[in-house]
Amino acid sequence: MSLNTSDIRADFPIFRRKINNNPLIYFDNAATTQKPRQVIESIKNFYENHNANVHRAIHTLSQEATELHENARGKIAQFINSKSSEEIIFSRGTTEAINLIAYSWGLKNLKKNDEILISEMEHHSNIVPWELISKRKECIVNYARVNNDGTLNFEDFKNKISKKTKIVSISHVSNVVGIVNEIKKIGKIAHENNSLILVDGAQSVPHMKVDVRDLDIDFLAFSGHKMLGPTGIGALYCKKEHYENMDPFQGGGEMIKEVNFNMKTQKSECVWNEPPWKFEAGTPNICGSIGLMEAVKYLNQIGMDKVWNHEKKLTKYTFDRLQECKKITIHGSLDVSLKCGIIPFSFQGLSSHDVALFADNFGIMIRSGYHCAQPLHQVFNLKSSARVSFYIYNTLEEIDRFVEVLREIEHF
Numbered sequence: 001m002s003l004n005t006s007d008i009r010a011d012f013p014i015f016r017r018k019i020n021n022n023p024l025i026y027f028d029n030a031a032t033t034q035k036p037r038q039v040i041e042s043i044k045n046f047y048e049n050h051n052a053n054v055h056r057a058i059h060t061l062s063q064e065a066t067e068l069h070e071n072a073r074g075k076i077a078q079f080i081n082s083k084s085s086e087e088i089i090f091s092r093g094t095t096e097a098i099n100l101i102a103y104s105w106g107l108k109n110l111k112k113n114d115e116i117l118i119s120e121m122e123h124h125s126n127i128v129p130w131e132l133i134s135k136r137k138e139c140i141v142n143y144a145r146v147n148n149d150g151t152l153n154f155e156d157f158k159n160k161i162s163k164k165t166k167i168v169s170i171s172h173v174s175n176v177v178g179i180v181n182e183i184k185k186i187g188k189i190a191h192e193n194n195s196l197i198l199v200d201g202a203q204s205v206p207h208m209k210v211d212v213r214d215l216d217i218d219f220l221a222f223s224g225h226k227m228l229g230p231t232g233i234g235a236l237y238c239k240k241e242h243y244e245n246m247d248p249f250q251g252g253g254e255m256i257k258e259v260n261f262n263m264k265t266q267k268s269e270c271v272w273n274e275p276p277w278k279f280e281a282g283t284p285n286i287c288g289s290i291g292l293m294e295a296v297k298y299l300n301q302i303g304m305d306k307v308w309n310h311e312k313k314l315t316k317y318t319f320d321r322l323q324e325c326k327k328i329t330i331h332g333s334l335d336v337s338l339k340c341g342i343i344p345f346s347f348q349g350l351s352s353h354d355v356a357l358f359a360d361n362f363g364i365m366i367r368s369g370y371h372c373a374q375p376l377h378q379v380f381n382l383k384s385s386a387r388v389s390f391y392i393y394n395t396l397e398e399i400d401r402f403v404e405v406l407r408e409i410e411h412f
Protein backbone atom coordinates (compact mmCIF):
# COMPACT_ATOMS: atom_id res chain seq x y z
CA MET A 1 0.00 0.00 0.00
CA SER A 2 1.30 3.42 -0.83
CA LEU A 3 1.32 6.40 1.41
CA ASN A 4 -1.75 8.64 1.68
CA THR A 5 -0.24 12.06 1.03
CA SER A 6 -3.50 14.00 1.26
CA ASP A 7 -4.15 12.72 4.80
CA ILE A 8 -0.55 13.46 5.70
CA ARG A 9 -0.61 16.96 4.23
CA ALA A 10 -3.70 17.78 6.26
CA ASP A 11 -1.55 17.32 9.38
CA PHE A 12 0.91 20.03 8.33
CA PRO A 13 -0.42 23.54 8.98
CA ILE A 14 2.32 25.12 6.86
CA PHE A 15 0.79 23.74 3.68
CA ARG A 16 -2.06 26.21 4.10
CA ARG A 17 0.44 28.90 3.21
CA LYS A 18 0.76 30.54 -0.17
CA ILE A 19 4.07 31.88 -1.38
CA ASN A 20 3.82 34.57 -4.04
CA ASN A 21 0.20 33.48 -4.46
CA ASN A 22 1.22 29.90 -5.21
CA PRO A 23 0.64 26.81 -3.09
CA LEU A 24 3.77 26.04 -1.11
CA ILE A 25 5.91 23.29 -2.62
CA TYR A 26 8.59 22.35 -0.13
CA PHE A 27 11.54 20.49 -1.67
CA ASP A 28 14.23 21.39 0.88
CA ASN A 29 13.71 18.48 3.24
CA ALA A 30 17.38 17.52 3.47
CA ALA A 31 17.92 20.88 5.18
CA THR A 32 14.96 20.55 7.52
CA THR A 33 11.47 19.09 7.38
CA GLN A 34 8.09 20.64 8.12
CA LYS A 35 6.28 19.80 11.38
CA PRO A 36 2.93 18.07 11.79
CA ARG A 37 0.40 19.53 14.21
CA GLN A 38 0.92 16.50 16.51
CA VAL A 39 4.52 17.63 17.11
CA ILE A 40 3.57 21.29 17.45
CA GLU A 41 0.79 20.42 19.89
CA SER A 42 3.02 18.18 22.00
CA ILE A 43 5.32 21.15 22.60
CA LYS A 44 2.40 23.45 23.37
CA ASN A 45 0.93 20.84 25.71
CA PHE A 46 4.23 20.51 27.55
CA TYR A 47 4.48 24.24 28.19
CA GLU A 48 0.80 24.60 29.04
CA ASN A 49 0.53 21.61 31.37
CA HIS A 50 3.81 20.06 32.49
CA ASN A 51 6.56 22.66 32.28
CA ALA A 52 9.29 22.16 34.89
CA ASN A 53 12.96 21.24 34.93
CA VAL A 54 13.84 17.54 34.82
CA HIS A 55 15.67 15.19 37.21
CA ARG A 56 15.95 17.83 39.94
CA ALA A 57 12.86 18.43 41.96
CA ILE A 58 10.46 16.06 43.64
CA HIS A 59 7.34 18.08 42.87
CA THR A 60 4.64 16.81 40.51
CA LEU A 61 5.51 18.94 37.51
CA SER A 62 9.17 17.97 37.62
CA GLN A 63 8.22 14.30 37.91
CA GLU A 64 5.94 14.62 34.87
CA ALA A 65 8.52 16.51 32.83
CA THR A 66 11.19 13.93 33.72
CA GLU A 67 8.91 11.08 32.76
CA LEU A 68 8.09 12.65 29.39
CA HIS A 69 11.75 13.44 28.68
CA GLU A 70 12.96 9.95 29.61
CA ASN A 71 10.09 8.29 27.74
CA ALA A 72 11.28 10.19 24.69
CA ARG A 73 14.73 8.67 25.12
CA GLY A 74 13.18 5.22 25.23
CA LYS A 75 11.06 5.82 22.15
CA ILE A 76 14.09 7.03 20.19
CA ALA A 77 16.11 4.01 21.34
CA GLN A 78 13.37 1.69 20.05
CA PHE A 79 13.17 3.58 16.77
CA ILE A 80 16.78 2.67 15.91
CA ASN A 81 16.59 -0.71 17.69
CA SER A 82 19.13 0.20 20.33
CA LYS A 83 19.38 -2.27 23.24
CA SER A 84 18.38 0.34 25.82
CA SER A 85 17.50 3.97 26.30
CA GLU A 86 20.81 4.35 28.15
CA GLU A 87 22.55 4.18 24.79
CA ILE A 88 20.86 7.41 23.67
CA ILE A 89 22.56 10.72 24.47
CA PHE A 90 20.47 13.78 23.66
CA SER A 91 22.29 16.42 21.64
CA ARG A 92 21.37 19.56 19.74
CA GLY A 93 21.61 17.59 16.52
CA THR A 94 23.97 15.62 14.32
CA THR A 95 26.70 18.24 14.50
CA GLU A 96 26.85 18.25 18.27
CA ALA A 97 26.64 14.45 18.41
CA ILE A 98 29.68 14.08 16.12
CA ASN A 99 31.56 16.72 18.09
CA LEU A 100 30.72 14.83 21.27
CA ILE A 101 32.45 11.70 19.97
CA ALA A 102 35.36 13.67 18.54
CA TYR A 103 35.98 15.31 21.93
CA SER A 104 34.78 12.76 24.52
CA TRP A 105 36.17 9.72 22.78
CA GLY A 106 38.77 11.31 20.48
CA LEU A 107 40.67 13.37 23.04
CA LYS A 108 40.90 10.37 25.35
CA ASN A 109 41.80 7.67 22.85
CA LEU A 110 43.58 9.16 19.84
CA LYS A 111 47.37 9.32 19.86
CA LYS A 112 50.00 10.92 17.66
CA ASN A 113 49.98 9.47 14.10
CA ASP A 114 46.69 7.64 14.61
CA GLU A 115 44.40 7.90 11.62
CA ILE A 116 40.76 8.90 11.21
CA LEU A 117 39.03 7.79 8.02
CA ILE A 118 36.19 9.82 6.58
CA SER A 119 35.17 10.34 2.93
CA GLU A 120 35.03 13.06 0.32
CA MET A 121 31.23 13.07 0.46
CA GLU A 122 30.94 14.20 4.09
CA HIS A 123 28.94 17.15 5.36
CA HIS A 124 31.20 19.77 6.97
CA SER A 125 29.96 18.62 10.37
CA ASN A 126 31.64 15.26 9.78
CA ILE A 127 34.86 16.87 8.56
CA VAL A 128 35.60 19.89 10.73
CA PRO A 129 35.40 18.18 14.18
CA TRP A 130 37.92 15.58 12.99
CA GLU A 131 40.20 18.21 11.48
CA LEU A 132 40.10 20.09 14.81
CA ILE A 133 40.80 16.99 16.90
CA SER A 134 43.54 15.78 14.57
CA LYS A 135 45.40 19.07 15.06
CA ARG A 136 45.21 18.71 18.83
CA LYS A 137 46.20 15.06 18.87
CA GLU A 138 48.61 15.17 15.90
CA CYS A 139 46.56 12.59 14.02
CA ILE A 140 45.89 12.24 10.32
CA VAL A 141 42.48 12.57 8.68
CA ASN A 142 42.21 10.48 5.51
CA TYR A 143 39.46 10.94 2.93
CA ALA A 144 38.17 7.91 1.01
CA ARG A 145 37.54 8.89 -2.60
CA VAL A 146 34.15 9.23 -4.24
CA ASN A 147 33.50 7.92 -7.78
CA ASN A 148 32.11 10.13 -10.57
CA ASP A 149 28.59 8.85 -9.88
CA GLY A 150 28.81 9.91 -6.22
CA THR A 151 29.25 6.40 -4.84
CA LEU A 152 32.03 5.63 -2.39
CA ASN A 153 35.18 4.29 -4.04
CA PHE A 154 35.40 1.09 -2.10
CA GLU A 155 38.88 0.16 -3.35
CA ASP A 156 40.18 3.50 -2.12
CA PHE A 157 38.37 3.03 1.20
CA LYS A 158 40.01 -0.39 1.63
CA ASN A 159 43.42 1.02 0.68
CA LYS A 160 43.11 3.81 3.22
CA ILE A 161 42.00 1.75 6.18
CA SER A 162 44.67 0.06 8.28
CA LYS A 163 45.48 -0.88 11.84
CA LYS A 164 46.41 2.80 12.31
CA THR A 165 42.78 3.78 11.68
CA LYS A 166 41.07 4.29 15.02
CA ILE A 167 37.71 5.52 13.80
CA VAL A 168 35.80 5.54 10.53
CA SER A 169 33.26 8.36 10.45
CA ILE A 170 31.00 8.27 7.44
CA SER A 171 27.59 9.41 6.30
CA HIS A 172 24.91 6.78 5.82
CA VAL A 173 23.37 8.88 3.06
CA SER A 174 25.11 11.74 1.26
CA ASN A 175 23.22 15.02 1.70
CA VAL A 176 24.29 16.09 -1.79
CA VAL A 177 23.92 13.07 -4.06
CA GLY A 178 21.62 10.99 -1.86
CA ILE A 179 23.77 7.89 -2.30
CA VAL A 180 23.21 5.28 0.41
CA ASN A 181 26.49 3.89 1.71
CA GLU A 182 26.82 0.20 2.51
CA ILE A 183 27.31 0.69 6.23
CA LYS A 184 27.28 -3.00 7.15
CA LYS A 185 30.13 -3.72 4.75
CA ILE A 186 32.06 -0.59 5.79
CA GLY A 187 31.57 -1.35 9.49
CA LYS A 188 32.77 -4.92 9.06
CA ILE A 189 36.01 -3.73 7.46
CA ALA A 190 36.41 -1.08 10.17
CA HIS A 191 36.04 -3.68 12.93
CA GLU A 192 38.41 -6.11 11.19
CA ASN A 193 40.98 -3.33 11.50
CA ASN A 194 40.11 -2.74 15.17
CA SER A 195 38.61 0.61 14.25
CA LEU A 196 35.32 1.97 15.53
CA ILE A 197 32.64 3.26 13.20
CA LEU A 198 30.53 6.39 13.61
CA VAL A 199 27.64 6.78 11.20
CA ASP A 200 26.28 10.20 10.33
CA GLY A 201 22.60 9.31 10.08
CA ALA A 202 21.30 12.84 9.44
CA GLN A 203 19.94 11.82 6.03
CA SER A 204 19.14 8.17 6.73
CA VAL A 205 17.31 7.94 10.09
CA PRO A 206 14.45 10.20 8.88
CA HIS A 207 13.93 8.22 5.68
CA MET A 208 14.55 4.51 6.21
CA LYS A 209 14.56 1.82 8.87
CA VAL A 210 17.94 2.16 10.60
CA ASP A 211 18.79 -0.68 12.95
CA VAL A 212 21.98 -0.06 14.93
CA ARG A 213 22.26 -3.68 16.01
CA ASP A 214 21.81 -5.07 12.53
CA LEU A 215 24.30 -2.56 11.13
CA ASP A 216 26.65 -3.39 14.02
CA ILE A 217 27.91 0.17 14.44
CA ASP A 218 29.46 1.92 17.41
CA PHE A 219 27.94 5.39 17.12
CA LEU A 220 25.05 6.94 15.20
CA ALA A 221 24.34 10.69 15.05
CA PHE A 222 21.08 12.21 13.84
CA SER A 223 18.94 15.37 14.01
CA GLY A 224 15.31 15.67 15.10
CA HIS A 225 14.48 18.59 12.82
CA LYS A 226 15.16 16.51 9.71
CA MET A 227 12.53 13.95 10.78
CA LEU A 228 9.50 16.13 11.61
CA GLY A 229 10.80 17.04 15.07
CA PRO A 230 11.73 20.46 16.43
CA THR A 231 15.07 22.17 15.91
CA GLY A 232 17.71 22.01 18.63
CA ILE A 233 17.26 18.32 19.47
CA GLY A 234 19.02 15.27 18.13
CA ALA A 235 20.61 12.13 19.40
CA LEU A 236 23.79 10.18 19.57
CA TYR A 237 23.50 6.41 19.80
CA CYS A 238 26.54 5.14 21.66
CA LYS A 239 27.15 1.42 22.14
CA LYS A 240 27.27 1.01 25.90
CA GLU A 241 30.69 -0.63 26.03
CA HIS A 242 32.30 2.59 24.76
CA TYR A 243 31.11 4.72 27.66
CA GLU A 244 34.03 3.65 29.83
CA ASN A 245 36.45 5.07 27.25
CA MET A 246 34.75 8.46 27.07
CA ASP A 247 35.32 11.56 29.19
CA PRO A 248 32.59 14.16 29.75
CA PHE A 249 31.92 16.44 26.79
CA GLN A 250 30.86 19.55 28.69
CA GLY A 251 30.74 20.32 32.41
CA GLY A 252 27.83 21.58 34.48
CA GLY A 253 24.68 20.40 36.16
CA GLU A 254 23.01 17.11 35.16
CA MET A 255 26.31 15.48 34.12
CA ILE A 256 27.56 15.50 37.69
CA LYS A 257 26.72 13.30 40.68
CA GLU A 258 28.80 15.12 43.30
CA VAL A 259 31.03 18.14 43.51
CA ASN A 260 32.90 17.75 46.80
CA PHE A 261 34.50 20.97 47.87
CA ASN A 262 37.53 20.72 50.12
CA MET A 263 37.42 23.87 52.20
CA LYS A 264 41.08 23.54 53.21
CA THR A 265 42.60 23.08 49.77
CA GLN A 266 39.87 25.14 48.09
CA LYS A 267 39.58 22.46 45.41
CA SER A 268 36.57 20.49 44.16
CA GLU A 269 36.46 16.83 43.38
CA CYS A 270 33.83 15.77 40.86
CA VAL A 271 32.01 12.49 40.54
CA TRP A 272 30.35 12.10 37.15
CA ASN A 273 26.77 11.06 36.70
CA GLU A 274 26.08 7.73 35.00
CA PRO A 275 25.90 7.72 31.19
CA PRO A 276 24.03 8.88 29.19
CA TRP A 277 23.46 11.81 31.61
CA LYS A 278 27.25 12.13 32.07
CA PHE A 279 27.27 13.55 28.54
CA GLU A 280 24.33 15.93 28.92
CA ALA A 281 25.49 19.02 30.80
CA GLY A 282 22.91 21.62 31.80
CA THR A 283 19.14 21.74 31.44
CA PRO A 284 18.27 19.62 28.42
CA ASN A 285 15.97 20.59 25.56
CA ILE A 286 12.90 19.07 27.25
CA CYS A 287 10.24 20.28 24.83
CA GLY A 288 12.61 19.23 22.03
CA SER A 289 12.83 15.62 23.21
CA ILE A 290 9.03 15.53 23.66
CA GLY A 291 8.49 16.93 20.17
CA LEU A 292 10.93 14.41 18.75
CA MET A 293 9.13 11.56 20.53
CA GLU A 294 5.91 12.71 18.85
CA ALA A 295 7.71 12.84 15.48
CA VAL A 296 8.94 9.28 15.98
CA LYS A 297 5.39 8.16 16.84
CA TYR A 298 4.14 9.85 13.68
CA LEU A 299 6.75 8.13 11.50
CA ASN A 300 6.11 4.77 13.18
CA GLN A 301 2.42 5.11 12.46
CA ILE A 302 3.15 5.54 8.77
CA GLY A 303 5.86 2.87 8.77
CA MET A 304 9.42 3.51 7.65
CA ASP A 305 9.11 1.09 4.73
CA LYS A 306 6.31 3.23 3.31
CA VAL A 307 8.32 6.41 3.87
CA TRP A 308 11.26 4.88 1.99
CA ASN A 309 9.18 3.54 -0.90
CA HIS A 310 7.36 6.83 -1.30
CA GLU A 311 10.62 8.73 -1.64
CA LYS A 312 11.96 6.18 -4.13
CA LYS A 313 8.83 6.62 -6.22
CA LEU A 314 9.24 10.40 -6.21
CA THR A 315 12.93 10.12 -7.10
CA LYS A 316 12.30 7.77 -10.02
CA TYR A 317 9.51 10.02 -11.28
CA THR A 318 11.72 13.12 -11.03
CA PHE A 319 14.52 11.42 -13.00
CA ASP A 320 12.04 10.49 -15.73
CA ARG A 321 10.45 13.91 -15.90
CA LEU A 322 13.73 15.84 -15.78
CA GLN A 323 14.75 14.18 -19.03
CA GLU A 324 12.38 16.63 -20.71
CA CYS A 325 14.54 19.54 -19.56
CA LYS A 326 17.44 19.78 -21.94
CA LYS A 327 19.38 22.30 -19.87
CA ILE A 328 19.38 20.24 -16.71
CA THR A 329 22.28 18.01 -15.67
CA ILE A 330 21.65 15.72 -12.72
CA HIS A 331 24.75 15.03 -10.65
CA GLY A 332 25.55 11.59 -9.33
CA SER A 333 24.07 8.22 -10.13
CA LEU A 334 20.66 7.86 -11.79
CA ASP A 335 20.32 4.37 -10.38
CA VAL A 336 17.39 4.72 -7.97
CA SER A 337 18.37 1.51 -6.18
CA LEU A 338 21.48 3.28 -4.83
CA LYS A 339 19.68 6.41 -3.74
CA CYS A 340 17.16 8.13 -1.57
CA GLY A 341 15.10 11.22 -2.39
CA ILE A 342 17.88 13.78 -2.81
CA ILE A 343 18.62 15.06 -6.33
CA PRO A 344 21.35 17.62 -7.07
CA PHE A 345 21.40 19.29 -10.47
CA SER A 346 22.77 22.18 -12.52
CA PHE A 347 20.98 24.34 -15.03
CA GLN A 348 23.06 25.25 -18.06
CA GLY A 349 23.87 28.98 -18.10
CA LEU A 350 22.34 29.75 -14.69
CA SER A 351 23.78 29.72 -11.21
CA SER A 352 22.10 27.46 -8.67
CA HIS A 353 20.94 30.54 -6.74
CA ASP A 354 19.24 31.93 -9.87
CA VAL A 355 17.37 28.66 -10.35
CA ALA A 356 16.33 28.62 -6.68
CA LEU A 357 15.16 32.24 -6.85
CA PHE A 358 13.17 31.57 -9.99
CA ALA A 359 11.54 28.52 -8.40
CA ASP A 360 10.80 30.58 -5.28
CA ASN A 361 8.75 33.00 -7.40
CA PHE A 362 6.46 30.04 -8.07
CA GLY A 363 6.28 28.97 -4.42
CA ILE A 364 8.82 26.15 -4.83
CA MET A 365 11.50 25.92 -2.15
CA ILE A 366 14.69 24.27 -3.34
CA ARG A 367 18.23 24.51 -2.00
CA SER A 368 21.17 26.09 -3.80
CA GLY A 369 24.85 26.41 -2.92
CA TYR A 370 27.14 23.63 -1.79
CA HIS A 371 24.94 22.31 0.99
CA CYS A 372 27.74 22.30 3.60
CA ALA A 373 29.65 19.80 1.46
CA GLN A 374 32.23 21.93 -0.31
CA PRO A 375 34.81 19.12 -0.75
CA LEU A 376 32.33 17.00 -2.71
CA HIS A 377 31.53 19.95 -4.98
CA GLN A 378 35.26 20.41 -5.56
CA VAL A 379 35.58 16.72 -6.44
CA PHE A 380 32.73 17.16 -8.94
CA ASN A 381 34.34 20.39 -10.16
CA LEU A 382 31.19 22.35 -9.33
CA LYS A 383 30.95 25.80 -7.78
CA SER A 384 27.52 24.94 -6.45
CA SER A 385 24.43 22.90 -7.24
CA ALA A 386 20.67 23.15 -6.95
CA ARG A 387 19.04 20.39 -4.89
CA VAL A 388 15.57 19.00 -4.45
CA SER A 389 14.92 16.64 -1.56
CA PHE A 390 11.66 14.91 -0.71
CA TYR A 391 9.67 13.76 2.27
CA ILE A 392 6.40 12.09 3.17
CA TYR A 393 4.15 15.01 2.14
CA ASN A 394 5.57 15.54 -1.36
CA THR A 395 3.57 14.42 -4.38
CA LEU A 396 3.99 13.58 -8.04
CA GLU A 397 1.83 16.62 -8.88
CA GLU A 398 4.35 18.85 -7.12
CA ILE A 399 7.11 17.37 -9.24
CA ASP A 400 5.02 18.02 -12.37
CA ARG A 401 4.66 21.66 -11.32
CA PHE A 402 8.40 21.89 -10.64
CA VAL A 403 9.23 20.51 -14.11
CA GLU A 404 6.75 22.96 -15.63
CA VAL A 405 8.59 25.82 -13.89
CA LEU A 406 11.98 24.52 -15.04
CA ARG A 407 10.68 24.46 -18.62
CA GLU A 408 9.54 28.02 -18.20
CA ILE A 409 13.04 28.96 -17.10
CA GLU A 410 14.39 27.21 -20.21
CA HIS A 411 12.12 29.26 -22.45
CA PHE A 412 12.86 32.42 -20.50
Ligand SMILES: Cc1ncc(COP(=O)(O)O)c(C=O)c1O
Nearest residue numbers: 093094095123125175200202223
Ligand atom coordinates in the same frame (compact mmCIF):
# COMPACT_ATOMS: atom_id res chain seq x y z
C1 LIG B 1 24.71 14.39 6.19
C2 LIG B 1 24.55 15.48 7.20
N1 LIG B 1 25.31 15.47 8.30
C3 LIG B 1 25.20 16.41 9.24
C4 LIG B 1 24.32 17.45 9.11
C5 LIG B 1 24.23 18.49 10.19
O1 LIG B 1 23.00 18.43 10.82
P1 LIG B 1 22.60 19.50 11.95
O2 LIG B 1 22.83 20.84 11.32
O3 LIG B 1 21.18 19.21 12.22
O4 LIG B 1 23.49 19.26 13.10
C6 LIG B 1 23.53 17.53 7.98
C7 LIG B 1 22.60 18.67 7.76
O5 LIG B 1 22.20 18.98 6.69
C8 LIG B 1 23.65 16.51 7.00
O6 LIG B 1 22.89 16.53 5.90
